[in-house]
Amino acid sequence: MAMKIALTLPSLPLSGVGTSVGIIEAGLAAAGHDVDVVVTDHGVSRDLEYAKRLGWNLVFPGRGVRFLPHRLKRVLEWLNANGYSAVINNTSMETQLILPCLRPEILRVGVLRGLNPEARRHLSINSGYLHAAVAISAEMVRVMAEDANIRAPVRLIPNCTRVEGGEFPKLDEPLTICFVGRLSNRDKNVSILPRVAAALKASGVRFTLEIVGDGAERKALEKDFREVAPGCATINGTLPRERTQDIMSRSHFVMLPSISEGLSNVLLEGMALGCIPICSAIENFKWVLGDAAERLQCSTHDPGEYARRMIRMSSDPDLYRSTQQYLRERQQSLFTPERTVGGYLELIGELKNGAARELPPSCAFTSLRMPAEYRLYCSPVWRLLQKTRDALTGRDRDA
Structure with missing residues (x-):
């Protein structure tokens, strides 16, 4: 009834x-x-x-x-x-x-x-x-x-998530990386992003980093990028959801360095779109990622580990593609x-x-x-x- x-x-x-x-x-x-x-x-x-x-x-x-x-x-x-x-x-x-x-x-x-x-x-x-x-x-x-x-x-x-992925992003250079979410340190840990960019740059990686979102830490984040990793990131502010999804659908990786999350929509959308999440070691992420968690989760406050995970994954095209496929299938079977x-x-x-x-x-x-x-x-x-x-x-x- x-x-x-x-x-x-x-x-x-x-x-x-x-x-x-x-x-x-x-x-x-x-x-x-x-x-x-x-x-x-x-x-x-x-x-x-x-x-x-x-x-x-x-x-x-x-x-x-x-x-x-x-x-x-x-x-x-x-x-x-x-x-x-x-x-x-x-x-x-x-x-x-x-x-x-x-x-x-x-x-x-x-x-x-x-x-x-x-x-x-x-x-x-x-x-x-x-x-x-x-x-x-x-x-x-x-x-x-x-x-x-x-x-x-x-x-x-x-x-x-109701997002449905199409063709997977192709693994090529430069690496395309994104962050989508509120610019907050308390839960999103965004202050680590410039240091991850600096670690990638120091390793000789060619990459672009697009940040979608706004919040109290935006000015501090812009300052940190200028000092630690100048020219390495574009901070877009809040964008229409269609543009945000477009950025994710052509990105190789999405970073989620969160200290606390319920169950992240961005994580699920990345899995659906083939934009591989590189994320912190919180339990909620581990549960969602399943068998892929071991190769995608990082010590929450270690920028070098986020960089190493992306370098390792992008240097092995077969591992990258199999991880994309596994994550999409897991999302489509469990989180619909x-x-x-x-x-x-x-x-x-x-x-x-x-x-x-x-x-x-x-x-x-x-x-x-x-x-x-x-x-x-x-x-x-x-x-x-x-x-x-x-x-x-x-x-x-x-x-």
């Missing part, structure tokens, strides 16, 4: 979380369910028009409402009043905070998409009011099972939209047909207890500061 399902997410930049939500939305809709994508932040995101072109049913209950208690109330009223049978939360802070106030008959599932402490803490808030928590990788299952603050049954539903959507359909079906655990009683919104880290944003002082800022900037907000 068809259900009405809300996929909640905080905003609409359609990389990472947004890309995954798009795959789930399309699959649930194709299975006959009525699906709304409920965006809970107060702002209008840059990918709004693209999401509309994808045909999403978009809802913005918190749009323009910056004061957190007012926005929470708007989101809660929307979810409770519009006939949803299930809510699948994809990192929406607002949804997580109001879980105790949802109608008791609404099935609710939370998805963990990152392994950093902030992501785990976010999912743990009110997790006792979740019927299930989804892990997108095997390593996440282990970490979530060991986290006493995550109080919901855990289900593994791997991430996937059909498998991911099937996992969500199976989970929702089980919960609907009697497997849903009993949750604590619902509470009224006026009785909702706010976690300590959010109390400031619910205070009269914060409200006054927001109104003062609006007055100074000339904004007319329903905040």
Whole structure:
């Protein structure tokens, strides 16, 4: 029987979380369910028009409402009043905070998409009011099972990519290398990129390096390249997804030196396109890469090892081609939209047909207890500061 399902997410930049939500939305809709994508932040995101072109049913209950208690109330009223049978939360802070106030008959599932402490803490808030928590990788299952603050049954539903590769990039000179992602040191470890380029250059390798993405570390990264590896990289900033995919499809290697990842879309796209990932030694990458992990993973902070892996792989055309083929076949067998959507359909079906655990009683919104880290944003002082800022900037907000 068809259900009405809300996929909640905080905003609409359609990389990472947004890309995954798009795959789930399309699959649930194709299975006959009525699906709304409920965006809970107060702002209008840059990918709004693209999401509309994808045909999403978009809802913005918190749009323009910056004061957190007012926005929470708007989101809660929307979810409770519009006939949803299930809510699948994809990192929406607002949804997580109001879980105790949802109608008791609404099935609710939370998805963990990152392994950093902030992501785990976010999912743990009110997790006792979740019927299930989804892990997108095997390593996440282990970490979530060991986290006493995550109080919901855990289900593994791997991430996937809808990218389909064509002809493999041909191994020739110069080597073409790319990095795609947020320019952040905290999780993406981008400060290593200039030193990898310098190691390649010192080894006499002819190469180009294209960097796609933006973030807080961009200026520092540009400075490091000028000092350590001048002329070795092009930093493009954020590009349309079609151009990004084009860069990856003609690149021999994609670097992923991450310190922390959930399950990287870039990794899966590289596998699909024949753009071989050269990546850090985190467990999630090892699980995805399978038997190829031993020859592709590097000590996370050793730039020389990233360079040596690319040199070794590119000097052996047979090894390079067999690795491309193995990675594509692994992606096509394990990390596809059909498998991911099937996992969500199976989970929702089980919960609907009697497997849903009993949750604590619902509470009224006026009785909702706010976690300590959010109390400031619910205070009269914060409200006054927001109104003062609006007055100074000339904004007319329903905040």
